[in-house]
Structure formats: C-alpha cells, structure tokens
Amino acid sequence: MEEWKNIKGFESLYQVSNYGRVRSIDRIIKRVKDGVLIDFRFKGKLLTPKLNKKTGYVHVALSINSKRKYINIHRLVAESFIENPDNKPCVNHKDESKLNNNADNLEWCNYVYNNGYGTKKKRLAESLKGKKRPYQNVPILCFDYNTGKFVKKFPAIYAAVEELKVPQGSIIRVLSGKRKSTHGYYFEYETVKEE
DSSP states (O other): OOOEEEOTTOTTTEEEETTSOEEEOOEEEEEEETTEEEEEEEOOOBOOOEEOTTTOOEEEEEEETTEEEEEEHHHHHHHHHSOOTTOOOEEEETTSOTTOOOGGGEEEEOHHHHHHSTTHHHHHHHHHTTSSSTTTTOOEEEEETTTOOEEEEESSHHHHHHHHOOOHHHHHHHHTTSOSOBTTEEEEESOOOOO
C-alpha cells in the first residue's frame, strides 16, 4: 500500500511515497492582484521525475521561497521511510537499478559497501576493456577501508601514488576488483559508464 510522508524542509509543500513518487500538496498562496491581497488556490500534483544522464539517478525539482533545489528521489525515500540509526551516508539500490526507488529496494550503507556492491566493478572493468591504459586519466575516489569514510578525490592514479605512497599496481588491483583494499585504503573510479 502506498504511503505518503512530508519531505523534511518542504513539509507544507511536497510529499514523497514509499513507492518513490513525489507530489506537491494542495495549498493556498497569498498574492497581490490589482493592489488587493487575495488567496490563490494551488492544486497539488504528481511531479515528473527527470533522469540525470551523468549519474543515472532520477531527481525532482523542489521549490521553496522562489529557490529551486534538485534532489535525488532515492534519497528522499530513504530519509522518509528507512531508519538510519548509525547515520550512514549512502543509499544503496539492492537490485542495482537506479530507477527502482521503492523503499523496499533501498538501504543505508557506507561508501565502501556501496561502491563494492553487486556487479559495479565488473561493469566498470568491461567498459574500460580494450582501452590502452584506461586508468591514466580517469579520476579515482579514495576511502578509508576500515571506516568507509571518503578521504580524497584524485585526478588519476598517479596522483594517489605520489601522495599516499601506495604502489600503482596495488591501486589498480583494487580498482579492478582483484583486491578489496591496499594500505588501509579502498579505491574506485569516479563514475561507472553504463553501456
């Protein structure tokens, strides 16, 4: 059964459902017309989600005080319907479909779990297959393996090698999924290119 909850920070304006749908709420807005303050009835409606082609996630634009904010729907659903007692920073899609934002398909997790989940590394490795030294100019993200906390974004592997004093081969093995970590770090490419 679909359940609706007010969106934090937009309580009297928007709601999100456990099925991943977002709607505006019926409300009355005061406006000046011909020098007279009148009540304008605003009829709520379902918002049309937009696909962010760069990330693959769907988002909606929420407005408050004439300011528009784009928010990913999976975060809205997780913040409204999924407990997060450990204050984990990431929301994972259990079925690996970024379009399935049903609350039953989402879970809170840390960066290491989220970045190593499912077939992500395999898909990335296949997208880079056949390219000569694909890792040279691809930005990578570095995480503390034990805590899962984000450490730094590097423009390429060479920068991580220089700063962290970690062998290039070790980083490449983590990036390709042959190792889980090296020297207390976990690495991943900044983006996964979907085919």
